[in-house]
Amino acid sequence: MQFPTLESLATRQVISLDEQASLAEALELMNTHAIRSLLVSCGKSYRLLQSKDLMAFHLQGINFNVPLTQVMLPRVLCLPPDSDLQEAIKLISLHQAEQVCLVDANDQICGIVTYTDLVQNLDPDTLAESQRLGDLLRGMLLLQVNKEMPVSLVLSLMQQQGVNTALVSEDRKPLGILTLSDVMRLLAKGQELSCRVDQVMSSPVDTLPEHFSVRQAVNAMREKSYKRLVVVNEDERVVGLISQQDLVSLYYSQWFTLIKKQQQELLEKNQSLEQKSLVCTQLLEELDYPVLLLTANGQLNQHNQATERIFAKEKLQPGTTLLELMQGNPSLANTQDFFSQIETGQAAKAEVMFKSAKGYYQAYQLTCRPLTRIGEGLMLLSFKPRQAIEALALK
Template structure:
């Protein structure tokens, strides 16, 4: 028999009215030796949950302790009836619901965490409910345009030895076909013309799955079709990523094991819980809110790390790219800042999808992006930058015919420091702008 959510809930709950102050909430938590308090909003007939995560954030923001709780951004909690079984609950919640309240006839009975629910359900049930969207983000597709030459596609296969397939996209960024190592063998066998577009030799059409497909259905799809990999698209049919059956299963079970370990770690409650919260806050601090790319501060740290690493390598180097969207202020003025935000997010997706797993992509600020290309010389970095420029120029942005960008490139040399490297890339970007925009310019040593 599947247990109810009340069976696994914590019932020694401390609550406080939303009209009370932050100081009063902290005092209650301290006296009860707890880390979570339920905030009752009787006027709106709902509940909020205040955890140490929010308290840390309020401390960072220097929020006055006399501030009333209703003035603070405290997450609203989902309310679950005590008689709901865990399988029903799993259909009702997702990973974003860290804590939920247990109620019956509007009376507060307890709280339960997402981890508690997951750890009381068999993994097979999770596979039937969880979608591949939560797993696919780390598996980038290596892509090229359908009109790119076969030589360019073969070069991509060579430069990305970890993959055995190139996804071929149309100008709307939707999959049109796939070029695998098997297709490459045919190219060699029949001595095909490498200057012809890759669409002449790709396997087409390509079967895709939407990113809201469950893990279980995705695995069944692979088995039924006898495919090695899944091509995943979003609701608009645009590419999200590519994942193999092996990667799919490994990623899921790794995630499951992490959840089990997380539950076991509650033995040392206070310290480990605070460490987890701190780690999550560090991740938030490292990401740009709009694009979900690394922000400027995190990029600076990673650039320092790469300079330290490559300073000791004689035969290896890396390149840095700065990208600036052309006439972005005019775009905002004509179409509004919300549309400008969508353009920034689309370009972020292009950069992450086109880059390798080892590349570092970040938003530098405003309409500027930066990319670190490890183990890449200026020649190969130029090829990458030109592909980015062409992809953005050909991308179908809503409401506007075309968006272009200018790019500056610099290569790291052993005697470089961060300021010198960045200045050369920035100077190259300035030349690209001054020479007419929508172009790639290289450093001048």
């Protein structure tokens, strides 16, 4: 299993603004495109303006008519387009970010990968069907506020707790949700934030039952393009809030575990094959007559030193076919049946003449048989000198 490249997941349309633009212009652009972050172009580099930054600036009393150059903004997290998903997840998690930008060899932004892009490309089948939302959310903090509280106070609480969402509830039953996107729309309209939260919250609240599996939550979030969902128990009381970030973190944690397990299994198989190969090499060298080990398609896999008596060393390269080795041999025309049999994995015998390294011809009996216990499809081909066979028969 391989991780997909970021280029294959990225959103190509990247919204950006010049650093000379004002905070008010940035706010309007973000509301127009319904985005929570915006790239700020600073010459050849980029910085990131997020909705939480705008909320912080508002709480600090900063005039939104000031240019972006006068506020502190973090640099954009960047990776090359051919980076894989694992690199992005690690970088985003390390910096507690929500996106990473793709920068080509010319230092040009060519895409952006957000948690929304990651959720849309999840394969729910990788997730355990048995893992329930209620178990996942147990112990996780959730900001719940009273419906009469002013938006400004709720916003301060959100900033203090470092969250993007506040759940408006009564007796632990969800009434609505206030997000930073909601507050940004209020600011864009010039509304004061002293109004009650229940006057501006998003309501009613879409919920998921706590007995839903993580797989079902991923499907629900993908189908309706939700960034977050409230999880409730059988009494419709709040258990917690599940976000795209939570699901992505859980999903890729399980995926990485699966990849690690597969890599370990592959390593163990390779070690086993290497051990068998070493044993096979040692056995071949114990034989004083030429022996070749062939793959199922007739290519050379291994040979012993005695084989160099009849074949030039430079020809005995892995991947060389038996037919190529026997080119120029006077007996080649008489071995068609032999080749046909070994191509189908059958045992076969033939008598051939080979020119030795000293320049004279020697008769050999070719014997080929499959080695099913050593490796699938491997064939052992031996070249026994005819005189040795006759001497053995006399005994």
